Amino acid sequence: MDETRVAASYVQLLFEHMARLGRADALGVPPAPTETFVSMRRWQALLEQARDLDPGPKSTFALRLARSIAPRHFGVVGFAALASGTLAEALMRLERYHRSVYDANVAQVHPVSEGLCIEWGVERGRPGALVDETAIAALVQLAREFTGQAVRALAVDFVNPRPADVRPYADFFGGPVRFGQPSTRVVLSLRDLALPLRGADAALLALLDAQAEHLLQEVAAxxxxxxxxxxxxxxxxxxxxxxxxxxxxxxxxxxxxxxxxxxxxxxxxxxxxxxxxxxxxxxxxxxxxxxxxxxxxxxxxxxxxxxxxxxxxxxxxxxxxxxxxxxxxxx
The missing domain is CATH 1.10.10.60 (Homeodomain-like)
Known part of the structure; x- marks a missing residue:
């Protein structure tokens, strides 16, 4: 996992969470405004440190953290997704530009009989339960933020071992959650995928798409x-x-x-x-x-x-x- 990274804007979610707990300085210095990425190792360490400092149950820390996700945490990619017409279009944009936000493993989006499946393998390693659970919970929460609706996942799989109590996961995602699976995946329904987005704006979308493409080229360079x-x-x-x-x-x-x-x-x-x-x-x-x-x-x-x-x-x-x-x- 040495070579993987996450967007600095995404890491800000964690510092904002600690600030709400009155522990703004507990994690040290947040990413500088000029930083684009944070190494996966640093993200893992920050998550573990924050989980240990959080007064709530450690087993559900990632779910609590994800409830505060907003488009700004995904940078220009998040705003481009928000300006899309439907949730399906937004998810396709997130898949297209995912490496400029989170590149632990390649995201693959493919249709299934129930709707759409977003899946991550383990080719580039396993970043761990905290990283995976935060990412998937943030994705589902972001879908709810985009649409203003209580989007429910038809199914969620994690590659990590099963925790002692899976009920908080089922409650958060709204569907069955399995652990110890070959890949990490989330399935959303056709009905939810057709939901219009609150921030749909075709003109803004064209501008943001251009910026996201430029960012993607910088990442590859x-x-x-x-x-x-x-x-x-x-x-x-x-x-x-x-x-x-x-x-x-x-x-x-x-x-x-x-x-x-x-x-x-x-x-x-x-x-x-x-x-x-x-x-x-x-x-x-x-x-x-x-x-x-x-x-x-x-x-x-x-x-x-x-x-x-x-x-x-x-x-x-x-x-x-x-x-x-x-x-x-x-x-």
């Missing part, structure tokens, strides 16, 4: 582990934690394992750090309201002179010279 590591570094850089050990800790890996994985991907930690800092630096410098000293601090440099030297190495220009060049009107 960077190898998955490198993308995860780079996004994790963004949050660390902002807080001044820029060592290999800091990154390894955030990914729930040992420094030695991370170093080996970096080498396998043709990277060194310093190269990855430099590329990420350069990307952030250029974004900050395009904003004329951000002072150069602030840029240096945001990138984890204790002195502006150190940032200036690093930026010259990356671009061949001083930061101020680069900023002025970007602001110069083109012919």
């Amino acid at each position: 960077v190898s998955e582990p490198v993308g995860v590591w780079r996004q994790a570094l963004v949050g660390l850089i902002r807080s001044g934690r820029t060592s290999l050990a800091d990154l390894a800790h955030s990914l729930q890996m040992s420094p030695r394992s991370l170093q080996r994985r970096l080498t396998e991907q043709g990277h060194s930690f310093q190269t990855l750090l430099g590329q990420t800092r350069q990307q952030l630096a250029e974004a900050y410098l395009r904003d004329a309201n951000v002072e150069l000293a602030e840029v240096a601090l945001l990138l984890g440099y204790s002195e502006q002179s150190a940032f200036t030297r690093a930026f010259r190495q990356w671009t061949g220009q001083a930061p101020l010279q680069w900023r002025r060049q970007q602001q110069r009107p083109t012919a």
